Amino acid sequence: MARQSVRIQAKLAAAEDPQMQDATASSTVNSHTHARDDEYKEYEEEEPEKHARKRARKSTRSISDSKRRIPEQFRKVRGKLGMLERLAKDVPLDVIFEIFFYLDPSDLLRLARTSKDLRCILMSKTSENIWRTARGNVQGLPPLPFDLNEPQYAHLLYESYCHVCNHKGRCDFIYWSFRMRCCKNCSATFPGIFDSEYCYNQPADFRGCNILPKDCTQGAGTRRHVGNLEIAERFKAEYEALQTPEDRSAWLVRKSEERRTLDAHGRLCEDWHRARLANRTGELSNIREQRKDAILDRLGEIGWREEAEKIIASSSHPWDEFTTHPSVKQTKKLTQYGWNSIKSELLEMLSAHKTKRLAQERDKTAKQRYFLLEKEYNAVWLTTDLREPFPALGDIITNRIFEDLIWDTPDTEALTDVFFREKLSQYLPRIIEEWRPAKVQELVEVMQKSRPTASAADLHLATSVFECPDCRAKMQYPQIFYHFCCVYNPVPNSLSEERIKKIYSYDNKARMSHKVIFSESGSRIVKTIVESCSLDPATTTIQDLHSANPLIECPACYLAPMQSYSELGRSFMRWPYAVIHGGTNHNLTINSFGEETEQIIACEPEFRVAEAICCAHCHTALHSTFNSLLEHLKANHSDITGLDIVVTSSLRNLRAEFVQRHWYWNPRARLLMQGGAFRYNKEESALVAGTSAQS
Structure with missing residues (x-):
């Protein structure tokens, strides 16, 4: 035996x-009682009874059922059939000790809590060599401090619950100076080392001796040095128990030296603890990676690995949707049973992701096609005569023909810019033929609310002025069809509204000509200007008024300085700008300046506004200057009959009727771009004229 x-x-x-x-x-x-009270009392692990685990209560029926299933000899034994109990009873001690020599302190600590016999063995003073050897098995672990025994040291190093609130959750923050673990909430209960209640509650001799333990709370941004009131009270009691000054002085020296030793040891323990947590994090990461690889292999067997790899590759971070899935990121080895339990959940996630991914890829392809169509449309739009209404991009991309081409063409078939260029050449004339009459009729209906007898021909009259209710801008035909507010607002009940929202940051690019209203105030101003030019408001067109080109003064602005000039003088303008400028406080004077007319016109600058006029031959937008028009005509249209007459003309002839056959005001530009206000000062004009005569 x-x-x-x-x-x-x-x-x-x-x-x-x-x-x-x-x-x-x-x-x-x-x-056993005497042995633990006498021999082993100083070697017991410091574990209050409140830390002991409570057994779950069982019903009477479950107890009786378990008794019938468990053999008689094992009914009162804790654990699985009492194997550890039999280990302590039947296995020789030298064999047990030999086994224990291969463990680490955390293993011994847990074994001591499995049975009374093992606890008596491990908590005996004679087992100190076992604990010392187990501690040596841990690489880099600092030596045993003088104030703790082996089980206490292991308890501090490996038990992860909070020593203040006994919370069972993991608590990896340790106050090495206090010999305790503490969660974040309990850390706030410790007093600061400079708190008055903590500092002035200690004997005066304690100050400057560095005997009281202090530590730093956890958490970035909320770090503070704290003390332990319980330890401070114990030190105070020990100090006050000493009677002579010599004893107290020696006690202070001894405690100060102990504090320096404990602080140095605490720094070593903190370095080891951080390295241990980092190693543990790496181990858990490796386990998760192995589990993920095993799951990918299983998915490959059923044809879903590619979808999972696409999820992983789509993220620039290591926490993609697949890797962070609860079934994947577990720190457990994958078994067949585990795979069967997570298989359906993973397939459901992958299926939903595939559906979403295909929809996103389709939207991405459609977006690329929309931009190709927009590019080719803009090329057509910039070289088209816009003096008649022309559909905007929104009217094209929401057209059923192009919508079907973009969304219903398979992704495998590439649609290039050449493809859309050909389709625009093929379908755009038909779209314009259907779109233009409908939009003109909408504008006529807006006009008929103020003028019931109005017709499409009245849109060309100079007195037909419209207004945007949003930005209050005034405009004429066909400017309405190119106004920003009318072009970039959404179309209600559009079949393509949801699709367009996926592509463009704004809602849509389709026009709403019915959004504008007829401007009574603008119409009255233009009527006054037309009558001052001895023209009939009922028949004078916009082009007729451009040819007349009346000179207009606003007496109310005589003393007001210009926005960009500091000199004072009379305010003059041309008629398009007067529609914007005129109001209830501005009574305009038109073409009644007598002998000063030539001097006033001489002060009119050559306005340079980007893209204010268009070439009537190629419809290219130009600056509103005579020189820019001449340079363009000579460079691109040198074969035009009568161009030499234009070249020898001056700025004054730029507005003449025979010159306007080479250009027209850009309908995409606002009225205020068709010339602006300028100042006339009689004294300064006379001075300039005299200087010119002398030279």
């Missing part, structure tokens, strides 16, 4: 002899 300890042999003998069972049990209990 294998050698057993005397203690175990006595227990077995008592168990075999019923008559001695009671006496043996009594003596055994007494011997």
